[in-house]
Amino acid sequence: MSTPQKTAIPVEWAAVAAGSYHAPHDVLGPHPTSDAAGRTRTTIRARRPLAESVTAILADGTRIPLEHAAHGIWQGEHAGAPVPYRIATVYEDGTEQLKGDPYRHLPTVGELDLHLIGEGRHERLWEVLGAGAHLVDGEIGVAFAVWAPNAQAVRVVGDHNGWNGEGHAMRSMGSSGVWELFIPGVSPGTVYKYEILTPEDRWIVKADPMAQRTQVPPETASIVPFSAYSWKDGAWMTRRAATHAVAQPMSIYEVHLGSWRGGLGYREVADPLIAHVTETGFTHVEFMPLAEHPFGGSWGYQVSGYYAPTARFGNPDDLRYLIDRLHQAGIGVLLDWVPGHFPKDEFALARFDGRPVYEHPDPRRGEHQDWGTLIFDYGRPEVRGFLVANALYWFEEFHVDGLRVDAVASMLYLDYSRREGEWEPNVHGGRENLEAIRFLQEVNATAYRTHPGVVMIAEESTSFPGVTARTDQAGLGFGFKWNMGWMNDSLQYISRDPMYRAHHEGEMTFSFVYAFGENYLLPISHDEVVHGKGSLLSKMPGDHAHKLANVRAYLAYMWGHPGKNLLFMGQEFGQIAEWSESRPLDWWLLDQPSHAQLQRFVGAMNGVYRGTAPLWERDGDSTRFRRLGAPQWDPNVIAFERRDLHGGRVIVISNFAGVERPNLELDVPVAGVWEEILNTDAVEYGGAGIGNYGRVAAHASEDHGIPRTMITLPPLATLWLRHRSGTRD
Incomplete structure (x- = not known):
């Protein structure tokens, strides 16, 4: 030597x-x-x-x-x-x-990976960027990789080096903007961040945008992940891949995990949540955003860590356990996903390397002034790839069955919540955000291609065409669109005193005009029971008994209406107080018989719904729907028929008046016996028990030959009748 x-x-x-x-x-x-x-x-x-x-x-x-x-x-x-x-x-x-x-090793990011990252088409981005344990050339350690295209230098800092990153400077991978370093001896559980030297010669410290695990807020560092979880939901995943959500029953229970019961983590909540959802009969649970976020009061809608389940409730394997248990119990899992905007917190994505990287650099396109957040640069391939891969990440790594995409309207329009002069038209002079539209088309098409059986759901409140049309037909490619028009109109109607409802029948039925233009999901979500709006029960007129009757009638009407259904937690048992994320639901209400009866009704209704194909098999097919009327028109009575593909028929009849309608004549599609399969006025649900002894008969009328039946409608009630005999088409 x-x-x-x-x-x-x-x-x-x-x-x-x-x-x-x-x-x-x-x-x-x-x-x-x-x-x-x-x-x-x-x-x-x-x-x-x-x-x-x-x-x-x-x-x-x-x-x-x-x-x-x-x-x-x-x-x-x-x-x-x-x-x-x-x-x-x-x-x-x-x-x-x-x-x-660290400096004796070759790069852990390959040339093909860099090419795909630059093209925005790396569908397993989380396996390349971020921090992951590896065995490299005989040494166990962690490979770190981060995209910071404007940085002059990047260092890894953390527990492993006393938060002094001078000895762990990363190497630039050229024009890709990716920086990489493998550090031997670092192990999962290590807390870390990146130090970035900006173009202005200023060092800033950032959490890892690709971190799969984080500290518990308000701490903000990233944690090197490790998963030892072994999934047991194989049967569920096989069935899911062979089904299409549009043709299946779907009643969704929306949950804010932190306030459902309070104090329960991912593992601890599994047993009580499964028991409750099983008892109330919902097919799916939809969690409000579980990606990491700095401020709990945002309910998760201002995300700082898109690849990290929030550490407030446990580690990522704890969330895998919860989802696995739900699947084994036959319950689907949907997750709120927020690709429309992100917060300005200095430790996270905002000006990540000292310059706009994830956000659009033009504030006319890159900032939500009303929300105080930033908007992704959907036209930048690396940003688009970050978001598309993130959707796939939740499907692949956590087996979620669908994503509800938040605030789609804010993504579609350049002038969303902006005054004249505050926005820039697109290249054609229009108001549509063409880059965001292409992103939504890509994420939907990619999700359905790579994970058959999942569902993408748009919270979209405008008349933008083709939200659920296929992408190869110029649609956005979503599986479902939230029917915000139905929600607003029907809540306005049902909040009125029954004596005035006769003048506003269109608020409840106008949705039939457009119900088949998209694949719709009917939402009574958290947004409708907060910010002074009160709970669903408190919206209803009348005394307590009348409020409960209104809720039952309204929900049965909603479940019978074309479209899938979503109900926010607490409404199933008649939560009285407005929801607050800072406290658990008022479960003590179930000690009162009337609230326990309401919950029993929701469970029964969901059970009947799931077993009644006409109510869900052809939601988007107008030929399987028909409005019904009586010889004498009653504006407080709304009736319609739903049919499946095999001749099954169900009639939904709602009486939103405060008085009984005895011996009401109703023209029906076919003669025969119609069985009363649901009556919201049943005694076991807290009603008076007014009904039709379980069935009614319909006969061809002598004057015009149309089948007609005589039916008793309880006040403030909805009936479901299933055809049992007679002619079928």
Whole structure:
């Protein structure tokens, strides 16, 4: 062994020593050379400031002493090509540290990965960027990779280096904007961030945008993840892949996990949530956003960590356990997803490398003034790829069955919530955000292609055409669209005193005009029971008994109406107080018989719904729907028929008047016996028990031959009648 002759120290060594050089591997680590005889030799350099001595220990045990060259950088040489080694460092106090050298390893991000990242088409981005445990060239450690295209330098800081990143500067992967470093000896559970040198020569500290685990807020650091979870929902996943949500029953229970019962984590909530959803008969649970977010009062709609389940309720495997348990119980899982905007918190995505990266640089397109948030740059391939891969991540890594995409309207329009002069038209002079539209089409098409059986749901409140049309037919490609028009109109109607409803029948029936233009989902969501709107029960007129009757009649009408259904937690048992994320639901109400009866009704209604194909099999088919009327028109009585593909028929009849309608004549589609399969006025649900003894008969009338029946309608009630005999088409 010999020590190379001292030569002039390159100027970049000072930057390498300071951890501010974009290519530290060009200086540090092993560097093969040739001597005068053409024999290969390897120079090893390591940055070890304040060391007393530094030695490279080769894989065969050979010790190569290194000498200090400059700026805390030590170097030495051995014969032959580069081989694995570790660095032993002795400090002034006599302590010795033996560590692997991050700078002896080749990049962990491949050329194909970089190409796909640049194209915005890396569908498993979380396996390349972020932090992941790896075995590289015989050493166990963590590979770190981050996209920071404007950075001059990037360093990894964390528990592993005392939050001093000078010795862990990452290498730039060229024009891709990706920075990479493999650090031997770092293990899962390590807390870390990135230090980024901005173009303005300022160091900033950021959480990892691709972190799959985080500290519990208000702490903001990222954590190196590790999953040992073994899924047990294979039967569910196989069935899901063979089904299409549009042709299945879907009644969704929307949950804010932090306030459902309060104090329960992902694992602890599994048993009571499964028991409750099973008892109330919902097919799916929809969780309000569970991606990490800094402010709990945002309900999760201002996301800082798109790939990390919030640590408020446990670690990622705890969430996997909850979803797995729900699947094993036959309950689907939907997740709120927020690709429309993100918060300005300095530790997260905003101006990530000192410049706009994830957000559009033009504030006319890059900022939501009303919400105080930033808007993604949907036209930038890397940003689009970040979001598309994120959707796939939740499907792949957490087995979620669908994503409800928040605030789609805000993404579709450049002038959303903006005054004249505050927005810039698109290239055609229009108000549509063409880049966001293409992004939505891509994420939907990719989700359905890669994960058959999942569902993408749009919270979209405008008349934008083709939200649920296929992308190859110029549609956005969603599976369902929230029917906000139905929600607003029907809540306005049902809040009126029954004596005035006769003048506003159109508020309840106008939705029939457009119900088949999209695949709709009818939502009574958290947005309708907060911010002074009161709970569903409190919206209803009358005394407590009348309020409960109104809720039952309204829900049965909703479940019978074309479209799938969503109900926010607490409404199933008649929560009285307005929802607040800061406290649990008022479960004590179930000690009162009337509220327990309402919950029993919801369970029964969901059970009948799931077993009655006409109510869900052909929601979007106008030929399977028909309005019904009586010889004498009654504006407080709304009746319609639903049919399935196999001749099954169901009539939904609602009496929204406050008085009984005895012996009401009703023209029906076919003669025969119609069985009363649901009556919201049944005694067991808290009603008076007015009804038709379980069935009515319909006969062809003598005057015009149309089948007609005589029926008794309870006040403030909805009946479901199923055809049992007679002619079928």
